[in-house]
Amino acid sequence: MPALIAYFSPTGTTRKAAERIAIEINGECYEIKAEKPYTAHDLDWTDRKSRSSAEMRDKNARPEIAGPLPDLSSFSELYIGFPIWWGVAPRIVNSFIERTRPLGKKVTVFATSGGSPLLPAVRDLQEKYPELDIESGKLI
Ligand SMILES: Cc1cc2nc3c(=O)[nH]c(=O)nc-3n(C[C@H](O)[C@H](O)[C@H](O)COP(=O)(O)O)c2cc1C
Numbered sequence: 001m002p003a004l005i006a007y008f009s010p011t012g013t014t015r016k017a018a019e020r021i022a023i024e025i026n027g028e029c030y031e032i033k034a035e036k037p038y039t040a041h042d043l044d045w046t047d048r049k050s051r052s053s054a055e056m057r058d059k060n061a062r063p064e065i066a067g068p069l070p071d072l073s074s075f076s077e078l079y080i081g082f083p084i085w086w087g088v089a090p091r092i093v094n095s096f097i098e099r100t101r102p103l104g105k106k107v108t109v110f111a112t113s114g115g116s117p118l119l120p121a122v123r124d125l126q127e128k129y130p131e132l133d134i135e136s137g138k139l140i
Pocket of ligand 1: 008009010011012013014015043044045052053082083084085086087088112113114115116117
């Protein structure tokens with residue numbers, strides 16, 4: 001069974017990484033899009049009042065995902081990719097994991113960042129979802 005590469009990428013960097021992985025492993029891509037797209041101001045991490053700052057301050061923030069979720073039943077493996085935000089995964093990645101509940105799938109996490117490492121983000125997800133089989137992929 002093929003792999004699904006689900007990624008969130010408001011400014012396109014992680015998308016390129018996801019597309020490369022898709023070619024490498026012959027997988028299929030799914031873009032995690034926010035119901036309300038992120039504007040440049042929403043992404044301003046220097047502004048404490050921006051949307052991304054507010055979401056990342058709130059551990060329970062779960063931004064809505066636009067459109068249909070993928071049907072995971074036809075995939076044995078799931079890759080989840082995202083830009084590191086505040087050292088961890090953007091909250092919409094939690095929305096995705098909680099909505100799709102990939103129980104019994106091998107979940108490999110990858111990310112892009114401005115320098116922050118991947119491992120703390122992976123550990124955070126492993127701690128939040130101990131019932132899932134989450135392992136670290138690469139920081140790209
Ligand atoms: C709200 C926000 C928070 C960020 N926090 C971090 C961070 O903690 N560490 C880091 O290295 N980069 C951080 N970045 C930079 C992104 O991780 C990096 O630019 C990423 O490659 C963007 O991916 P994208 O083009 O797929 O959105 C942050 C960017 C944004 C917009």
